Amino acid sequence: MVTLKGNTIFLRALEPEDLQSIHRIENDERLWSVSETVVPFSVYSIKEYIANAHKDIYEVKQLRLAICNTVSKELIGLIDLFDYDPHNARAGVGILIEAKENRGKGYGKEALDLILNYVRSHLKLHQLYANILEDNIASIQLFTNAGFVKIGVKKDWRRVNGEGVRFRESYKNEVLFQHLL
Template sequence: MLTLTGEKLHLRALEPEDLDFIYDIENDETIWEISATQTPYSRFLIKQYLENAHLDIYEAKQLRLVMMSHNKETIGLIDLFDFDPKNKRVGVGLLIAKSEFRHKGYGKEALELVCNYAFKHLQVHQLYANIDEENAASIKLFETAGFQQIGVKKDWNFVNGNFKNELLYQKLS
C-alpha cells in the first residue's frame, strides 16, 4: 500500500487542474482567519504557485497535498509547513473544503497519513499545529490523532475587532 493512501482517501500532489479549487479556497473569506489571509488571490498568482508546487519540501519548506476520495472527489487540503529539517519539526494544518465530507473520518485519516509520512520519510521528531481555541472540531481531531496541547498563545490573532487565543498542539515521534 502506498504511504499516502488510506481506506477512505489518498493524498496527492497539486496539479494544474486544481487551479479553480485552490482559487475558491484562498478567496473564501470565511476561512481567512485560519489561513492568516487578508487579501484575495488572483488566478494568475495561484497559477504561478501551482507551477512551483513541484519544489521539494527541503527547498520550499512546505508541502501541500490534495485530499481525494477514492471516487476521485476533491475533499480538501492538508499542509506541512515551516519544515525545519535541522530541528526535525514541521507544522501541519488541514481543511476539509466540502461540508459533506466533514465529520466522516476523512480528516482523521488524512492526518494519520501525513503524520506517518512526516515521521517515516522526512524523519521529523515532532509535528505541531496551531488551533483557534474555539475550533472544537479541530481540537478533537488533533487530540484523537495523538497531539497534546502544550501551550496557549494569548490574544494571538486579531479577528473582527477581537483578540483570540490560539492553542499549540504537538505530537512527538
Template structure:
C-alpha cells in the same frame, strides 16, 4: 512502508487541473482566519504557485497535498509548513471542505500525513496552531495523539476581538 493512501481517501500532489479548486478554497473568507489570509488570491498567482508546487520540501520548506476520495473528488488540503530539517520539525495544517466534514476525512488525512512525515521525512515532531474556539480541530488533533502544550493569549484578532491560539505537538518516539 510509505503510504499516502487510506481506506476512503488518498493524498496527492497538486496538479494544474486543481486551479479552480484552489481558487475556490483560498478565496473562501470563512477559512481566512485559519490561514491568516487578508486578501483574495488571483488565478494568476495560484497558477504560478501550482507551477512551483513540485519543488522539494527541503528547498521551499513546505509541502501542500490535495485530499481526494477514490472517485477523484477533491475534499481539502493538508500542508506541512515551516519545515525545519535541522531540528526535524514541521507545522501542520488541514482544511476540509465544509460539505465533507464529520465523515472522517480530516482524521484519515491527518493520520496519513503524520505517518508520511515521521517515516518518510524522518520528522521528529509536528505542531499545529489552532484557534481556541475551533472545537472540531482541537478534538481532531487531540484524538490523533497531539498534545496541547501551550496557549498563546489574545493571539489572533478575529471579528473585532482577540482569540487565544492553542499550540499542539506530536512527537515521534
C-alpha cells in the same frame, strides 16, 4: 509501506486542474482566520503556486497535498506541512476539509494519520505541531485524537473580524499542539 493512500482518501501532489478549487478555498473569507490570509489571491498567483508546487520540501520549507476521495477522485481538502525545519526535524501541519458535508466523516482523521506516517517514514521528523484557534472544537478534537498534546495557549493571538458585526474586531486565543513522533 504505502503512506499516502488510505481506505477512503488519498493524498497527492497538486495538479493544474486543482486551480479553481484552490482559488475558491484561498478566497473564502470565512477561512481566512484559519490561514491568516488578509487579501484575496488572483487566479494568476494560484496558477504560479501550483506550477511551483513540485519544488522539494527541503528547498521551499513547505508541502501542500490534495486530499482526494478514493472513489470519486474528487479533491475534498488540503493538508499542509509548513515551517519545515530539517535541522530540528519538525514542521507545522494544517488541514482543511472544504465542504461542510464532507466534515465529520473521518476524512480529516485519515488524512492526518497518512501525513503522520509520511513524515515518520520519508522525512524522518521528530515532531509536528499545529496552531488551532481555541473555538475550533472540531479541529482540537481531531488533533487530540491523533495524539497531539496541548502545550500552550497564545492569548489574544489572532485578530479577527467579529462574527455578524461588520468592522468590529476581536482577538482569539490560539492553542499550540505538539506531537512527538
